[in-house]
Amino acid sequence: MIKGYSEKLDNLYKQIKQNNLKEQTRRKNYILKIHPEIIETDKKIAIFSLNMLKSKNKSQIEDLKFKIKSLRDKKYTMLKSIGLPKDYLDIIYTCKNCKDSGYILNQKCSCFYKNLSSIYLEESDLKILMNKNNFDNFDFSYFSKNVVRNHSISPEENIKNIYRNILNFIKNFDNITTNLLFTGECGSGKTFLSHCIAKDLLEKGYLVIYKTSEDLFSELHKYYSFKSSDFSKNIEDSILMQCDLLIIDDLGTESPNNFYYSYFFNFLNKRILLGKKILISTNFTLKDLQHHYSDRISSRIFGNFSIFNFFVDQDIRIQKKIKGRSV
Ligand SMILES: [Zn+2]
Numbered sequence: 001m002i003k004g005y006s007e008k009l010d011n012l013y014k015q016i017k018q019n020n021l022k023e024q025t026r027r028k029n030y031i032l033k034i035h036p037e038i039i040e041t042d043k044k045i046a047i048f049s050l051n052m053l054k055s056k057n058k059s060q061i062e063d064l065k066f067k068i069k070s071l072r073d074k075k076y077t078m079l080k081s082i083g084l085p086k087d088y089l090d091i092i093y094t095c096k097n098c099k100d101s102g103y104i105l106n107q108k109c110s111c112f113y114k115n116l117s118s119i120y121l122e123e124s125d126l127k128i129l130m131n132k133n134n135f136d137n138f139d140f141s142y143f144s145k146n147v148v149r150n151h152s153i154s155p156e157e158n159i160k161n162i163y164r165n166i167l168n169f170i171k172n173f174d175n176i177t178t179n180l181l182f183t184g185e186c187g188s189g190k191t192f193l194s195h196c197i198a199k200d201l202l203e204k205g206y207l208v209i210y211k212t213s214e215d216l217f218s219e220l221h222k223y224y225s226f227k228s229s230d231f232s233k234n235i236e237d238s239i240l241m242q243c244d245l246l247i248i249d250d251l252g253t254e255s256p257n258n259f260y261y262s263y264f265f266n267f268l269n270k271r272i273l274l275g276k277k278i279l280i281s282t283n284f285t286l287k288d289l290q291h292h293y294s295d296r297i298s299s300r301i302f303g304n305f306s307i308f309n310f311f312v313d314q315d316i317r318i319q320k321k322i323k324g325r326s327v
Contacts, residue, residue, distance in 0.1 A: 008119050009102070009112075016100050020092040027089060035082055041075045042089055113242050117207045120239070126198060126210050133195035138163070142189070142320075144313035155312050159189060162308045166193060170200050173244075179272070181301060182281040183289075184310030187317040190281040193310075194247050197279065206244040213254040216240070220263040241271060251282040252292060265297050272304050280305065 032039050045068055052064040076086040093099050098109035121127050143155040151158070169178060182190040198208045211219070223235040235241055254260065271278055280301070282289065290298045312319075 012115050016094050024092050038078045041071055045071050113207050129195050130199040133192045134199045135196045142316045148313050177275045179305040180279040181305040181307045187315030188310035188312045190310050208245045209243040210247045212249045213251045217254045217260045224263045245277045247279045249281050251280050252284045
């Protein structure tokens with residue numbers, strides 16, 4: 001984890017608590033105006049609850065319990081009479097599971113990773129990229145209808161097939177353990193489609209982390225060599241391991257290093273065992289992958305990933321430039 005994220009996350013939880021407190025105060029003031037008896041009842045409940053905590057006398061405790069219960073019933077009836085739910089004046093939590101602390105006992109709550117991802121996203125280039133690269137802007141016209149070179153189908157037919165599979169992947173995201181491998185030349189739409197997937201899943205509330213392989217390998221190195229500045233130096237506990245989908249862009253562009261490859265294999269293995277999904281995009285062909293990485297890595301990838309090969313008649317980036325010029 002990049003330095004400074006811990007502080008930002010603390011501030012985010014503080015902000016959430018402050019906003020909720022503000023809202024609770026607003027609600028109390030509103031009720032005070034329209035139905036002050038509810039607030040008085042609430043105050044009595046608070047005093048009786050405190051007395052009950054202090055008391056050591058059993059029959060007194062029972063008596064207070066009874067009084068509190070009937071006061072609560074009275075409060076709920078009054079709230080209902082003005083069309084409000086019974087918890088209207090309670091402390092408000094954005095995440096009821098951890099009461100906006102980020103932790104349940106010593107375990108990180110799921111909201112912890114979600115909030116962390118929103119901070120990541122806020123500061124990453126992905127947010128800007130996703131505004132342009134999303135399903136609404138997916139343009140099939142860059143994929144020729146003519147069969148090209150060594151392929152048996154046209155780029156258009158191929159991309160439509162991939163597109164359909166990806167929509168299914170997103171639709172069934174909760175129930176599948178499929179990982180995706182996008183192979184193909186530069187400018188064949190792999191990264192664009194990865195951004196589309198990231199945006200769609202993030203909007204559905206999933207935690208998606210996007211890393212170039214270079215960044216991923218250097219982060220893995222920090223974890224495995226215990227140099228990470230994350231809250232926990234434990235890879236199992238990291239956002240890289242816990243996120244719902246990890247997108248690894250441009251596998252193969254990292255500087256080759258056998259140590260890094262063994263970290264990568266361990267990491268890949270653990271995520272696959274946990275059923276956490278991965279999307280890898282690479283300019284390598286399957287043969288290149290096999291040649292470049294150890295058998296352990298390539299067989300993990302081939303055995304656990306659905307492989308989609310992207311191809312075009314002409315590099316989409318060049319097509320866009322030509323289009324731009326002719327407009
Ligand atoms: Zn939580």
